[in-house]
Amino acid sequence: THRFLELTSNKNVDLKEVSELIGLDHALSLKVVRLVNSAHFAPASPVTNILRAVNLLGLNTVRFIVLGASVIESVGQFADNDILNADKFWLHSFRCAIATKHLAELFHYEDPAEAYLVGLLHDVGKVALIQCAYEKYLEVFTESDMDIDDLWDLDFDANHQEMIEPEDETLPKREQDVLGFTHADVSALLFLDWNFGKLLSEVVIAHHQPSYFKHIEKKNLACLLYLANKLCYLGTQFDYEAFYHQLDPFVIETLQTISPSFGANSLCDIALDMLPHFESCQEILQTLITP
Numbered sequence: 001t002h003r004f005l006e007l008t009s010n011k012n013v014d015l016k017e018v019s020e021l022i023g024l025d026h027a028l029s030l031k032v033v034r035l036v037n038s039a040h041f042a043p044a045s046p047v048t049n050i051l052r053a054v055n056l057l058g059l060n061t062v063r064f065i066v067l068g069a070s071v072i073e074s075v076g077q078f079a080d081n082d083i084l085n086a087d088k089f090w091l092h093s094f095r096c097a098i099a100t101k102h103l104a105e106l107f108h109y110e111d112p113a114e115a116y117l118v119g120l121l122h123d124v125g126k127v128a129l130i131q132c133a134y135e136k137y138l139e140v141f142t143e144s145d146m147d148i149d150d151l152w153d154l155d156f157d158a159n160h161q162e163m164i165e166p167e168d169e170t171l172p173k174r175e176q177d178v179l180g181f182t183h184a185d186v187s188a189l190l191f192l193d194w195n196f197g198k199l200l201s202e203v204v205i206a207h208h209q210p211s212y213f214k215h216i217e218k219k220n221l222a223c224l225l226y227l228a229n230k231l232c233y234l235g236t237q238f239d240y241e242a243f244y245h246q247l248d249p250f251v252i253e254t255l256q257t258i259s260p261s262f263g264a265n266s267l268c269d270i271a272l273d274m275l276p277h278f279e280s281c282q283e284i285l286q287t288l289i290t291p
Contacts, residue, residue: 003021004018004021004022004063004066005063005066005067007021008059008062008063009113011059013059015051015054015055015059016051018054018059018062019050019051019053019054020050022050022054022062022066023050027069028065028066028069029050031065031069031287031288031290032050032053032054032057032062032065033047033048033050033053034287034290035053035057035065035284035287036053036056036057038283038284038287039283041056041057043056060113063113064097064116065284065287065288067116067117067120068094068097068120068284068288069288071120071121072090072288072289081130081134082138082141083126083130083134083137083138083141084126084127084130087285087289089123089126089127090285090289091281091282091285092123092232093119093120093121093122093123093124094120094281094284094285095232095278095281096119096120096122096123096225096228096229096232097116097117097119097120098116098119098274098277098278098281099119099227099228099229099231099232099274099278100115100116100118100119100224100225100228101113101115101116101119102228102270102273102274102277103115103224103227103228103270104116104221104224106259106270107220107224107255107258107259108258109220109221109224114200114221115221115224115225117196117200118200118203118204118207118221118225119225119228119229121187121190121191121204122184122187122204122207122225122229123183123187124186124187124190125182125183125184125185125186125187125188125189125190126183126186128186128187128190129179129183129186133179136178136179137179139178140171140174140175140178140179141174171183172184172208172209182208184204184205184206184207184208185205187204187205188201188202188204188205189201191204199216199217199218200218202216202217202218202222203216203218203221203222203225204225206219206222206225206226207222207225207226207229208226208229209226209248210222210223210226210248210250210251210254211248211249211250211251214250219254220254220258223248223250223251223254223255224255226248226251227247227251227255230243230247231270231271231274232278238271240264240265240267240268240271241264243264243267244263244264244267245264
């Protein structure tokens with residue numbers, strides 16, 4: 001994966017070289033071909049050639065497929081438990097990755113691929129807590145009024161009118177009370193352990209409350225991740241005016257510095273532009289998790 005990401009970081013890379021590298025991994029080749037033949041991409045005729053698949057998908061999409069497949073393989077499809085549903089977790093993670101990358105492009109962030117990465121892995125600390133401290137983490141939910149089923153009800157409905165993200169404020173507070181730290185803290189430690197660097201680890205730790213981390217170097221990316229995480233839960237009939245005014249004021253201020261026209265109306269347009277991409281996530285995710 002490292003060699004692939006290094007190769008594809010050059011926008012002028014020869015796609016034949018990319019396809020040859022993918023071809024060395026049978027499982028990955030199968031995922032790429034399966035995805036390009038899916039209803040989402042709907043080629044005129046079946047695609048069986050890796051080079052043609054890479055050309056049709058585009059370098060960015062292929063890059064994200066490889067990264068996503070690698071992350072799922074590394075982190076693992078964790079066992080059934082009473083805290084977190086694996087499919088819903090990954091579905092939210094991929095939506096957030098797409099949303100963060102989309103926002104990065106709109107707000108002229110210098111590295112949209114970096115934005116995709118933090119969006120994809122911002123909640124990986126939850127998985128680590130389930131794998132390494134399950135009984136203690138379960139106390140976060142069982143010793144409170146939080147409804148676990150509601151907490152992880154991430155089934156996407158483009159027409160829902162209520163924001164179904166109670167965890168945004170409640171979960172980190174409960175984690176802090178019970179554990180003395182939050183899942184964002186754990187995600188940040190994993191970023192350091194995986195050599196993603198201190199700057200990205202700071203982004204991840206700040207994604208629930210960017211105003212508490214105004215000093216970090218990549219505060220713009222932290223604000224984009226914060227907003228993307230919330231946009232994953234909104235639909236066409238949502239009250240974007242009210243939602244906009246509930247955002248962290250520091251996020252609004254930061255994004256308006258980049259784009260003075262940013263407001264409730266533009267936020268609504270941004271969210272609606274993302275909906276088709278969110279709706280395709282299930283198919284893409286299924287491709288990645290199927291052996």
